[in-house]
């Protein structure tokens with residue numbers, strides 16, 4: 001059953017694997033873009049997903065709004081399985097069209113998502129014609145002018161008559177945001193939505209998103225590789241930050257908890273890489289990471305996926321795979337054995353870094369003796 005008390009979107013053990021064509025004599029590669037992710041997004045909530053390029057943020061975001069079919073697990077909108085609605089499989093409480101309306105996206109590059117041959121008014125009329133077919137043409141235009149003025153594009157009549165190429169990047173992004181909001185959505189996926197803007201415009205755009213969120217009661221799933229932006233957007237609304245690494249959600253919690261007390265060693269790396277967040281006078285010079293190479297997502301490391309780069313890795317991390325559920329922390333969870341409690345095998349397991357150093361030293365010694 002679906003009802004209004006359900007989270008807007010729930011991801012349950014979601015997996016998205018892409019099969020790429022192999023060579024003539026080789027098997028196809030399978031990219032494990034997203035693996036075993038559980039995530040609920042509530043009413044009026046802002047969740048920011050952070051992680052390095054290729055870790056699966058966009059794939060997870062698109063899966064959350066029903067644009068990407070998962071290869072495993074389930075995606076639900078207010079309790080209704082999105083893909084069962086799409087396939088008309090079983091009892092469907094919420095039709096797929098309604099789900100599509102409720103889950104919207106704004107892209108990194110609004111220039112390419114706005115039709116270059118249509119004026120702003122025509123771009124913005126489309127969602128209204130689709131979702132509010134009873135609205136008169138006059139009311140539609142009045143609504144559009146009102147929204148343009150609302151986001152600071154004044155005189156609205158002038159902006160409404162322009163083509164996308166006659167707008168700045170920031171203005172294009174505002175039009176994309178209005179277009180999404182005119183659908184009266186429950187959730188907007190904002191995929192790197194401010195990254196292409198100048199630094200000064202980023203803050204304006206994020207402020208506008210927050211203002212409109214308040215007015216329209218919309219949730220946001222905000223995707224970024226920039227922890228400062230994620231903090232800005234989540235902090236004002238008490239939102240959450242989720243950290244992704246190689247297809248996995250490895251830490252998630254309220255913004256202040258994650259930033260003040262990151263638990264997963266990869267979350268610590270991201271914080272280290274964002275100097276504006278490091279007020280600590282003891283900031284170390286070297287990044288808290290062992291190996292800068294990102295593993296191949298078609299062949300992720302066994303055990304903990306971060307163990308090849310983790311300065312805290314122990315032998316057990318090579319064999320066992322930590323999950324968020326296993327975390328015994330009181331506040332927010334992290335998929336790291338260090339967050340599993342004092343009695344976990346991790347604490348008696350030898351350090352990977354020390355063993356590797358011993359092996360290297362042993363190897364060098366043997367060469368010298370020869």
Ligand SMILES: Nc1ncnc2c1ncn2[C@@H]1O[C@H](COP(=O)(O)OP(=O)(O)OP(=O)(O)O)[C@@H](O)[C@H]1O
Pocket residue numbers: 018019020031032033051052053054055056057058059060225297
């Ligand atoms: N349609 C696809 N077919 C095959 N592989 C894909 C497809 N889409 C994404 N991938 C792969 O899945 C992995 C995750 O990609 P994704 O775009 O979700 O990452 P991301 O974290 O959003 O990266 P970025 O920050 O660079 O946009 C990457 O290895 C990518 O090459």
